[in-house]
Amino acid sequence: MPDYQQHEHDVLVIGAGGAGLRAAIEASAAGVSVGLVCKSLLGKAHTVMAEGGIAAALANVDDRDSWKVHFADTMRGGQYVNNWRMAELHAKEAPDRVRELEAWGAMFDRTADGKILQRNFGGHRYPRLAHVGDRTGLEMIRTLQDHGIHQGIDVHMECTVVTLLKDGDRVVGAFGYERERGRFKLFKARAVVLATGGVGRAYKITSNSWEYTGDGHTLAYDAGADLMDMEFVQFHPTGMIWPPSVCGILVTEAVRGEGGVLKNSEGRRFMYDEIPDNYRSQTADNDEEGWRYTQGDKAARRPPELLTRDHVSRCIMREVKAGRGSPHGGVFLDIAWIKARIPSGAEHIRKKLPSMYHQFKQLADLDITETPMEVGPTTHYVMGGVKVDAETQMSTVPGLFAAGECAAGINGANRLGGNSLSDILVFGKRAGEFAAKFAKEQKAPSVDGAQVDAAAKGALEPFERGTSGEGAYQVQYALQEMMQNLVGIVRNEPEMKRALECLGPLRERAARVGVGGHREYNPGWHAALDLHSLLTVSEAVTRSALERRESRGGHFRDDYPDKDNAFGSFNFVVRKKSDGAMEVARAPIPPMPAELKQVIDEMK
């Protein structure tokens, strides 16, 4: 038997970003014991990077807003392959979740009459994003963290889970290691909530941190759960591209929400050149109207820069490919021009976008109040994830729940900016609530020692191979390069087939990875163990993308450039077959109730 520390909780939450913290708070409030595991220190999770705001139809700025409009916007953005029930719950419950944050101490920017201020964002018909300058994510995670630490939750910081443990069909715990001393930890639990975020580290250019290796996706997949919509990866249109070392770091959509415009090397606002039919009636066709929209004119339509992220990314790629890009292979994002419209405009920009100002000043030596930024698409978010029940967030495996980015459904083929912060609150709460309920109905978990032994043995193998083995970082870089080139923003069958052929040898290399040194805080070892997850999600993305022979939302194929209605009635799911191979299947979308259909029709 390997040496390990043992912990027992009613509910174990894996991941401590917004979704994990919210789930832990809710489960704890339901009176069960809760363990919260996070790969980093508490409060450092990816939520901290969210900038723009939380989408919720509070209707504080525009009283025409309501859950119905938010629901219709979310479905339109997701190209109607969303789980409509999740989109409905999300739109209805988000306002309460935001107000609850305020009751826990969050400080949002205010309207003139003292209510929570809301801002415009891509794909949202009305100003809907509750925000704090451009650091909303920090405000949110700190609020949840500071509230959560008084709830009696046991936090296991800097701890990575490598496998889930099962008793028959049911998930009964998890096994992992803590980074600090490299010791193993065994968690027994009556229910497990996955809240591990996304998969961005499978790509070379990404706004995601080292943590985003698809752990939750892979833990669920290995435990037999279905993953859904994995072909839908969101490439955020505006990442930094220069200097090289900051390539991929996010430039918030709020820059465009505050009036920033995209231009090519000819100085042309190229976003006017192609406006999708289903957004035409909502989109401004001249500079003046677009500007008025960003300044709160209710009669104006939104500028084309605020079309959905998938579309804006592709337009940028088009400009670059046509030779109209910026010197470093992107386009220009100009907020400085608003000085012509606003008295003391430079100060206004610094006030509205403080961390963007700071980020460019410090990392790129560029003053955004004077000079346009160079930006290009960056891997940002995965719409796909664990297939869950809309109400309870339980996966297809009993006792295993998922919430936030690692769960699928709410976003369909493309997520609207601002909907992830509301998603993690709404469904984090639900996952915590129903995991606690489930836990109360279960008898004590019984863990199979053989599963633990196998996991421990597997985790130590890289040390046995030592420094003569393959380098973990080199395999990771090769995978990232391959995914970026072959399964990126623009896809086609020959390239994706090549990607599948590359994955085999990469898996073999990963199996030969060796690390030196010892188990105490050894990043080489951690990188080696993350490879399994990265390879699994890369395969899931590629296989699903190959099957979807059309273009929809975040998934664009130049061999099938149009949307095909035949693909609009189901989602692709992947699951592990008994022989260990990955299978792709179709899960039909249940028919939408008449009243929701009507809402969508009314909002067209």
Next chain:
Amino acid sequence: MASTATFRIWRGDAQNGRFEDYQTAVSDGMVVLDAVHQIQAETANDLAVRWNCKAGKCGSCSAEVNGNPRLMCMTRLNQLDLAKPVTLEPMRAFPLIRDLVTDVSWNFQAKKSVKKFKPRKPDAPDGTWRINQVDVDRVQEFRKCIECFLCQDVCHVLRDHHMFGEFVGPRHLVYTAALEMHPLDTESRARDLKAAHGVGLCNITKCCTRVCPEHITITDNAIIPLKERVIDQLYDPVARLFRMMRA
């Protein structure tokens, strides 16, 4: 910029350690954390370092660069003299775990000792509050804190005098200030500030303010007003009499 540079990095654990020199290629726009990652990938796979966002938002990669407490992800190499080796050390105020990683868990314990947010009754029947933007602005300065703990690292009360049991440090005074000045909060933390949290131990050398990567005016805007609050609430006889009469 030179094509290669030398990084003199602290390697070791709590028992023993030493500086080791690593050379790596440097290019336009690189930050210290990039160099550390390159060294990690090329020659020292097991070099321990904390990081997350690489954009100055999470506060994980705090270290001492040429002796200055900095976020490694926000320290550009062109701000440093690369003709000489660049020294990288862990934060010295906290126990070392390994290489550049320290045990900062005390901070999480200290935070728990600050009484939590307690809002007044909602202003509107729908359970919401009305707050002026000016009141929000004052507190938002403190809420910018990314918990990098560099202020704790340089505070002599902690770093030199090791008074971790008597003093919560600048970070948690900023946290307390954010709560105390929150327009909705009704809790009083003056007694804790005076006793358990040791606000009086700060003698306003402003080292914390100087190293704050978020440019929070820690001493002037947070700590000094808290000191005044303690005096007003616990020492001022007129105010005390007034409160007694009102009660």
